[in-house]
Amino acid sequence: MEKKRVLIIDDEENMRYMLQLTLESEGYEVEAASNGMEGIKRVHSSHFDFVICDIKMPKVSGLDVLASVIESSPNIPVIMISAFGTIDTAIQAMKQGAYDYVMKPFKQDEILLTLKKAEERERLRLENQFLRQEVERKYRFENIIGKSSQMQEIFRKIEKITNYKSTVLVTGESGTGKELVAKAIHYAGNRKELPFVAVNCGAIPHELLESELFGHVKGAFTGAYTSKPGLILQAHRGTLFLDEIGELPLNLQVKLLRFLQESEIRKVGDTQTLTVDVRVIAATSKNLAKAVEQGAFREDLYYRLNVVPLYLPPLRERREDIALLVRHFLKKYTQELGKNITHIAPESMKVLLGYEWKGNIRELENILERAIVMTEGDTITTEYFPQELLQLPSQIIVNIPEPWISLKDVLKEITHITEKTLITRALKRTENNRTRAAQLLEISHRALMYKLKEYDLSSPEIP
C-alpha cells in the first residue's frame, strides 16, 4: 500500500524530531517545516494526506497556515498542536475547519490515534464521493436509452428543464421509465447533491398519507408519540417525486395545491406554517385529464402540476429503441450476473422486436434478465422466453416484408406461421407423439401429417 504523507509544521526542533520519528516508525512518510511560511509553500508545491501544525509560531501562526491549507486543499485534514494557554485558539481553529487538536504535552499514541481517526474520515469521505458518483452515473441521461425521435425530443426537453424549479408531470404507461426520467431530471440539475425523495401516493394508505407527506406534531392524533418531519420537509432544497399522483385523495389535493402555490406546509396538528423549497415532479400512468372530467382530480391542481408535461410513449410506438435497449440490458445483466453471453440469436431479436410490450421497458428488462440467468451458452435463444412472447401474432407483423400489401398473401403468411408455431408447440408438449399432438390441435392425424410435410417439420428437432 502507498504510504500516507504527513507534513509537520513546528518551530521547535525537538518537537519536529520526535513527531517525525514516531510517525515514520508507524509507516508514514514525513516531511517537516520549521515555520509557517515554509509549511504553506510545501502544501502548495507537493501532495500531503495530513498536516500537523503547531498553533503558536512566530510570524505566520498556526491559524494562518490552517486558513491557507483550507483554501488551497480543503480536503486535507489539519491537526493542530496546542500548548498550554492556547486552548481557546485551538477551539477557534476547529471552528475554522481544523480536523482536531492535541494538547501539549501529548503521548505518542495520542497523536497516532488522531491520525488514524482522520484517515478513517478521509476513507469515508472518498467512499461517499464514490457512491454519489455512482448514483449520478446511474441516472445520468445517457442511461436513458432511446434513439427514436420521441425519446430524442424527451432528452432535449429534460436538458432544458433540469435547473428550473417548475413542476413536471411525467405521464406514460406502466414501465415506460417515468421514475427513471424523474431521477434523471434531479441528478442532472443543480439540486443533485440534495435529496431526491420518492413517494408512491398509491401505496400509502389514505389515512396515513397526509402525515407522511406533511409530517405531524407530537400528539396530533392517537399514536403520534413524537413529532415527524414529513417527506416534503425531507426533500427541502431537493426534489420530491410524487408517483401515482392520480391516487391522491381529494382532501390532500387541496393541501398539495396550497403547498405548490405558497411553498408552505403545515404539519398535521400544527398551527405554524413552514416555508420549504422543493421541486416537485409528479408521475401518473392514469389519464389525469379524464380524471379531471370525472371529478376525481382537481382541475386547478392538474394545471398547477402540468406546467411542464413529459409524455413517455409506449415501447411499441418506438420500436426502433428495442434493439438498443436489448443491447443495453444484455450488457448490464451479463456484467451484473457475471455471465459470458455475447450474442442474441436473430430469431430471438425478431420476437423481441415484434412483441406488444404491454409492460413496456420493465417487461423487456425482466424477460431479458431471466433469459440471461437461464442461458448456459453464449447466445440468447428463444428457449427461455416466456410463452406469451412466442405467441403470435405480433412477431408476424414485423415479418411482413414492406412491399406486401395483398390481404390474401399476408393472411396466408400469418396462417402459415401460426400453424407452424402451434404444431411445433403441440409436438413439444406431447414429446413428439403425433397422435396426441393432432388431438391437442384438434385436427385429424392425416391433416397433421400433411402439414408436417408442408411446413418441413417431418423430422422436427424437439428438444
Ligand SMILES: Nc1ncnc2c1ncn2[C@@H]1O[C@H](COP(=O)(O)OP(=O)(O)OP(=O)(O)O)[C@@H](O)[C@H]1O
Ligand atoms: N429509456 C430507458 N432506458 C433504459 N432503461 C429504462 C428506460 N425506461 C425504463 N427503463 C427501465 O425500466 C424499468 C421501469 O422503469 P420505471 O420504473 O422508471 O417505469 P415507470 O414508468 O415508473 O413504471 P410504473 O408506472 O410501473 O411505475 C426500470 O428498471 C428502468 O430503469
Ligand SMILES: [Mg+2]
Ligand atoms: Mg414508477
